[in-house]
Amino acid sequence: MVSKRADEVKLVVFVCEAGMGSSLIGANQLKKKIKDAGLDVRVVHSPVNEIPSNTDVVVAHEGLADRARKVAPTAVVLTFKNFMNNTASDRLLRGLVAGEEISAEAGKAS
Numbered sequence: 001m002v003s004k005r006a007d008e009v010k011l012v013v014f015v016c017e018a019g020m021g022s023s024l025i026g027a028n029q030l031k032k033k034i035k036d037a038g039l040d041v042r043v044v045h046s047p048v049n050e051i052p053s054n055t056d057v058v059v060a061h062e063g064l065a066d067r068a069r070k071v072a073p074t075a076v077v078l079t080f081k082n083f084m085n086n087t088a089s090d091r092l093l094r095g096l097v098a099g100e101e102i103s104a105e106a107g108k109a110s
Helices: 022-036 062-071 087-098
Strands: 003-005 011-016 042-047 057-061 076-080 101-103
Touching: 011 022, 011 062, 022 042, 022 057, 022 087, 057 062, 057 087, 062 076, 076 087, 076 101, 087 101
Parallel strands: 011 042, 011 057, 057 076
Antiparallel strands: 003 101
């Protein structure tokens, strides 16, 4: 299982199938929360098949998790079941603010 210390997380990628709709909205919401928390973490959106190689954390719908892990094997992949109730982003934010280790176990789908 991949994990990262909070201080190692510099790039978070919010993914969806095409990288245009839900990932853009999710990335913008997370970007605002991270900025408001005063964290120095870049948040972008991407199609699941085009995750940048330097990605530290991927936030993905659980249906895309296996593909995300294949494309970004060194990234922590956090999943959610319902875009409207995406708790993965909130768990990630709490972990980053608290300086905790970020792992897929901490970001299971909900």
